[in-house]
Amino acid sequence: MKIYGIVAASENNVVGVGQNIPWHLPDDFKYFKAITLDHYILMGKNTWLTFVKPLPRRKHIVVSKTLQPSDLSKDVRLFSDISEAIRELEAENVPELFIIGGGKIYEQTFDLMDRVYITRVHTTIDNGTAFFPKINPKHWTLIESEPHTKDAKHQYDYTFEVWERKQQ
Numbered sequence: 001m002k003i004y005g006i007v008a009a010s011e012n013n014v015v016g017v018g019q020n021i022p023w024h025l026p027d028d029f030k031y032f033k034a035i036t037l038d039h040y041i042l043m044g045k046n047t048w049l050t051f052v053k054p055l056p057r058r059k060h061i062v063v064s065k066t067l068q069p070s071d072l073s074k075d076v077r078l079f080s081d082i083s084e085a086i087r088e089l090e091a092e093n094v095p096e097l098f099i100i101g102g103g104k105i106y107e108q109t110f111d112l113m114d115r116v117y118i119t120r121v122h123t124t125i126d127n128g129t130a131f132f133p134k135i136n137p138k139h140w141t142l143i144e145s146e147p148h149t150k151d152a153k154h155q156y157d158y159t160f161e162v163w164e165r166k167q168q
């Protein structure tokens, strides 16, 4: 199974402040939707709790040691361990899994990622509480980079970047 990370991060790798993402970039939501549509998405409890309801046409996996299945919609799968979730999906021959956050989950799965879809938001956030690991170009190749300029609906410049892990 290929494991992909998908994230929007500031120049200093902030992805969240408390429960919130510290920007509003509607075209990034559209990009996230286009990339993840009809795929499996894995997230931590805190990220799940920011959703009002499951995202349409995505297969949701939530990891938590404290949530109970009855806390979730019945089409959302709950695992108490990330490795167990990955083992189970591999056993089911799922070809691709998207890790969608938050900080705690990115940190624990970064070494497993084959590719990262990162929307680099061109600002620095000083009070971040959740982070994406640093991408070291020694180990990763930038295969796509699509810059966008801020406008009335997008408060910051941002770049859609796709990084692939170099073969050892």
Ligand SMILES: NC(=O)c1ccc[n+]([C@@H]2O[C@H](COP(=O)([O-])OP(=O)(O)OC[C@H]3O[C@@H](n4cnc5c(N)ncnc54)[C@H](OP(=O)(O)O)[C@@H]3O)[C@@H](O)[C@H]2O)c1
Residues within 6 Å of the ligand: 006, 007, 008, 009, 014, 015, 016, 017, 018, 019, 020, 021, 043, 044, 045, 046, 047, 048, 050, 063, 064, 065, 066, 067, 079, 080, 081, 082, 100, 101, 102, 103, 104, 105, 106, 108, 130
């Ligand atoms: N910018 C972006 O692209 C993006 C994307 C997603 C989220 N975010 C932001 O990120 C922030 C949330 O990140 P976060 O780090 O606070 O939380 P998180 O990673 O979403 O969730 C952490 C929780 O997941 C569970 N968990 C973590 N590791 C686990 C493991 N190995 N096995 C089982 N369960 C595990 C734990 O829940 P239990 O305590 O219940 O065990 C833990 O408290 C928010 O600000 C959100 O808006 C940003």
